Amino acid sequence: MKRFYKDVAVVAAEEGLSIQLDGRPVRTPARALLALPTPALAEAIAAEWRAQGEAVDPASMPITGLANAAIDHVATNKADFAAGVVRYAQSDLLCYRADGPDTLVARQAAAWDPLLDWARARYDVTFVVTQGIIPVPQPDETLARLGAAVTTLDPFTLTGLATLVTISGSLVCGLALVEGGHDIDAIWQAAEIDEAWQVEQWGEDAEASARAAHRRVDFSMAGAFCAMNRN
Numbered sequence: 001m002k003r004f005y006k007d008v009a010v011v012a013a014e015e016g017l018s019i020q021l022d023g024r025p026v027r028t029p030a031r032a033l034l035a036l037p038t039p040a041l042a043e044a045i046a047a048e049w050r051a052q053g054e055a056v057d058p059a060s061m062p063i064t065g066l067a068n069a070a071i072d073h074v075a076t077n078k079a080d081f082a083a084g085v086v087r088y089a090q091s092d093l094l095c096y097r098a099d100g101p102d103t104l105v106a107r108q109a110a111a112w113d114p115l116l117d118w119a120r121a122r123y124d125v126t127f128v129v130t131q132g133i134i135p136v137p138q139p140d141e142t143l144a145r146l147g148a149a150v151t152t153l154d155p156f157t158l159t160g161l162a163t164l165v166t167i168s169g170s171l172v173c174g175l176a177l178v179e180g181g182h183d184i185d186a187i188w189q190a191a192e193i194d195e196a197w198q199v200e201q202w203g204e205d206a207e208a209s210a211r212a213a214h215r216r217v218d219f220s221m222a223g224a225f226c227a228m229n230r231n
Contacts, residue, residue: 001056008049010042017042019049030072034064037156040228041067062221063228066159074162075155085162086147086171090138092127093170093191099131104197111190118180119172123149146171149179156229163222167191167215177223184223188216 005021012018015035019026019042026034026049036042041063048061058065074081094112098104116127125142150171153161157178164174168191176182189196195212199205 003052003054003056005049008046010039010046019046021049028068028072032071034067034071036067037154038229038231040231041156041225044224044228062218063225066163066222066225067156070156070159074159078155078158079151081162082147082151082153082158085158085165085174086143086150088165088169088171088174089143089146091135091169092138092172093168094172095127095129095136095138096133097129097131098194104193107193107197111186111193115172115176115182115187115190118176118182119146122175122180146175149175153178154229157226160222160226160229163218164226167219167222178226184220188219191219 005024007020007022009020009023010017011020011025013025013033013035015033017036017039019034019036028034034045036045044063045061045067048064051060094116097108097112116129119125120127123142123145125145126139127142128136128138130136150158150161161174161178164177165171168174168187170191173187173191177184177187192212195208199208
């Protein structure tokens with residue numbers, strides 16, 4: 001749609017910090033007030049609205065989109081949404097290892113074992129690690145404790161976590177960023193070990209590289225969204 005405003009401001013509201021366009025508050029697609037919990041998140045969204053040209057392009061406002069989702073979809077159905085995220089623990093990427101060659105096995109172990117060790121210490125859980133892709137069940141207590149950790153997250157953090165987990169295929173990777181303060185570049189490289197190995201063996205495919213680049217941007221944005229929600 002055509003840009004209809006000139007001024008963008010962050011204003012304190014009863015529900016949090018709101019974004020106002022020419023003095024009128026921005027609302028979500030479901031017509032709820034776009035109320036943000038932290039100054040960092042509010043300023044980032046205000047910057048997206050300020051950066052719009054003659055037309056407003058929602059695709060160029062990913063932080064706004066994530067905030068809309070947190071308010072309209074996650075906050076209104078948090079238990080079910082959290083359960084969907086927790087399901088990734090049943091088939092977490094880090095628990096499924098290659099059975100060869102030795103170089104790939106070693107790379108996976110070097111990157112993934114420390115993350116599983118962190119999760120074991122953080123949540124007092126155990127994991128079943130296997131070789132191959134045949135599903136193996138994880139302990140019920142592990143699923144319950146990870147589920148409890150996810151359920152306690154606020155809707156904004158939970159929204160960002162869902163994107164991190166969906167892209168990486170690993171609940172542990174997502175939690176390591178959200179609750180463990182791990183470096184996002186290191187987590188991304190850990191999640192992409194298998195893909196990077198395939199490129200080394202068979203060369204780079206332009207379409208696959210483009211898809212990976214888009215995933216990387218979305219992954220980084222979700223990580224930034226979670227970080228801004230803490231500040």
